[in-house]
Amino acid sequence: MATAYYSDTNGVPKDGDGRVTHLGLRAGELAPRVVSVGSLSRAQRLRDLMDxxxxxxxxxxxFTTYTGTVAGVAVSVVATGMGAPMMDFCVREAxxxxxxxxxxxxLGSCGGLSPEATPGTVVLNTPGSVYVSRNPDAFAGGEGGSTPAYTIARPVAxxxxxxxxVCVALRAALGDRVVEGLNASADSFYAAQGRCDEHFDDRNSTVVxxxxxxHPDACSMEMxxxxxxxxxxxxxxxxxxCTAAIVAANRHSAAVITTELLHETERVGGRAVLNAVASFGLYL
Amino acid sequence: MATAYYSDTNGVPKDGDGRVTHLGLRAGELAPRVVSVGSLSRAQRLRDLMDxxxxxxxxxxxFTTYTGTVAGVAVSVVATGMGAPMMDFCVREAxxxxxxxxxxxxLGSCGGLSPEATPGTVVLNTPGSVYVSRNPDAFAGGEGGSTPAYTIARPVAxxxxxxxxVCVALRAALGDRVVEGLNASADSFYAAQGRCDEHFDDRNSTVVxxxxxxHPDACSMEMxxxxxxxxxxxxxxxxxxCTAAIVAANRHSAAVITTELLHETERVGGRAVLNAVASFGLYL
Known part of the structure; x- marks a missing residue:
């Protein structure tokens, strides 16, 4: 018998087993408390900290999902991969x-925009995040000429x-390695984060x-x-x-995290975040 | 000795081995002729068609990359995953x-926007693609009130x-299952593609x-x-x-492709695209 690839193409499609199409999960497989990370290796490190x-x-x-318990409470860790569309899949299908x-x-990773956001610190986005996106019409010539090449959307808290x-938990674990500040998410790793590449017309030298x-309080940049x-x-x-990210590199000093410090910060920060998520009072 | 996670955080970072950070490839491992697909399973199907x-x-x-030969010419197939930021990684690091x-x-997959873009047809974007993106400021209340909820950027050819x-090759392989028309890429699978979900404030019922x-010639929608x-x-x-995509579902009729037809179209369309890429005269 022919098998439909999925159903409900105008809503949130699921397969015949009730699984959401992209996360691959069905009801009962995801906890209401989710720690979202980018990379699979970080998800595995957090999985190893669960009961x-x-x-x-x-x-x-x-997408990779680990569901289990932390201090006896159901928690899921999801590796979303990279980019805003992947986060969109994760939140909507969850x-x-x-x-x-x-x-x-x-608990992501980021570039540090402020001097104190050195490699191995964790930036907690208490003021939230803005969004930096490229306006392709600005590059098309002609009538798009008055469009700025990049837009900065207003902060969301x-x-x-x-x-x-989460702040209490991170500070107890990491002390003054926690920095609170605004994040800037970008629609790409390269152009909208001000990384220069002579191979492309990007007009991005002033975006950072x-x-x-x-936003003088901007501390971190990621996607x-x-x-x-x-x-x-x-x-x-x-x-x-809420969102936090481990600083992988500082954009001013160009200092880059060592692999050892990254993994240690993932473990210590990850344990703090898992415990905070498990102990948070969940109500509407 | 401590190991830096990567270098050149303000340009295109590489690891100590000269590998670009996200694709994981170095010079000599990627062909100048690339077929880009979304899913790993499609990449595997195309890999199996290479010499x-x-x-x-x-x-x-x-990211998964297969480099080999097609009719004796070096070609790479890259599975980029989903979303515009992932394509950005692929093109810039390549x-x-x-x-x-x-x-x-x-060779992607898409939703069909026109009646003839039925499941199992391949839409070749001869007129190119527009871009549909959500304006978060429109949802923030206050001063953002005059911002439209979604923007449609102008076509790029x-x-x-x-x-x-590529058209000649696809038509020879698929005949009248090839539809030429404009694509609309969206910044997400859900809101900007007009998929309705009562759990979120999306204001997207009119976006499609x-x-x-x-753009009355819009035939397909993907990311x-x-x-x-x-x-x-x-x-x-x-x-x-240039870009083409297999129609997985028609957004008007809600007809969805069968798994069997999807795989057959990936094989037949994939072989046509691989041969076209291998036989294309490559010069500046």
Whole structure:
């Protein structure tokens, strides 16, 4: 018999087994408390800190989920991969298969924009995140000439109660290696983050200075946090979220994290985030 | 000894081995002729159609590359995953490790926007692609009130010589299952593609009708093709690109492709695209 690839192409498609198409999960397989990371290796490091893991699943579209318990409370760790669209898949398909209030905390990696955001610090985005996106019409010539090459969307804040709870846990674990500050998510790793590449017409040499001029409290830059905070803000009150990221490199000093410090910070910061997510009071 | 995680954080970072950070490849491992697909399973199906494969590599960040030969000519197949930022990684890091002119042809999957774009047809984007993106400021209340919720960026065209060459190959393989028409890439699978989900404030019920009103020749909708065409247009003449996608579902009829037809179309269309890429005259 022929098998339909999926159903409900105008809503949130699921396969015949009730699994959301891209995460590959169905109801009961994801906890209402989610720690979202980018890379699979970080997800594996966090998995190893859980009490027990009852589900490990890598979907055909590249999402890996570990569901288990932390201090006896159900928690999931999801590796989303990279880019705002991947975070969008994660939040929307998660919301589709979990009933009731949800909590998402992201522990990503980022570039440090402020001097104190040195490699190995963790930037907690207490003021939230802005979004930097490229305007392709500015590059097309002709009528697009008056469009700026990059736009900075306004900040979206985290849930203040959740963010304060995560802050206490991160500070207890990492002390003054925690920096609180605004994040700037970008729609790419390269152009919208001001990385220069002579092979392309990018007009991006001023994009980071413009972010800092508009938002002097900007501490970090990455690609996914804004999407999480924006979707939580649009979730009709059902999703609380906050975001933090390990500084992999400082954009001013060009200092880069060592592999050893990255892994240590993933373990120590990851344990703090897992415990904070497990102990957070979950209600609407 | 401590190991730096990567170098050159303000340009295109590479590891100590000369590998670009996200694709995981170094010079000599990627052909100047690239077929880009989204999913790993499609990449594997295309790999199986090559004469020989000299390199198979899955990077820690989720990109899979197969480099080998087609009719004796070096070709690479790259599975980029999903979303415009992933295509951006692919094109920029590929350009960084290959000298001279490059060709990229995407064989993706898409939703059909026009009646003839039925499941199992292949939409070749001869007129190129527009880009549909969400404006988060429109959802923030206050001063953002006059911002439209979604923006449609102007079309970017493919390389006409390359597109004509691919068209001949696809038509020879698939006959009237080839549809030529404009694509609309979106910044997400859900909101910007007009998929409705009661769990979120999306204000997106009119986004697909608006695309069709502005561009009556729009045939397909997906997430990655615009990024490829836009980057090729910004590559200072060094990258030629065109895009095609297998229709997985028609958005009007809600007809969905069968798994069997999807795989057959990947094989037949994939062979046509591989042969077209291998036989294309590569010069600046």
């Amino acid at each position: 027990s893991v009852s589900l490990s699943l890598t979907s055909p579209r590249g 919301r589709q298969i979990v009933d009731g209030p949800m909590v998402f905390v992201r 985290p849930d203040p109660r959740l963010c304060a709870h 200075p413009e972010v800092l001029a508009k 996914e946090s804004f999407a999480l905070l924006h979707l939580a803000a649009c979730s009709l009150g059902t999703i609380r979220a | 020989s494969v000299s390199l198979s590599l899955t990077s820690p960040r989720g 350009r960084q490790i290959v000298d001279g002119p490059m060709v990229f042809v995407r 493919p390389d006409p010589r390359l597109c004509a060459h 009708p608006e695309v069709l009103a502005k 990655e093709s615009f990024a490829l065409l836009h980057l090729a247009a910004c590559s200072l003449g060094t990258i030629r690109a």
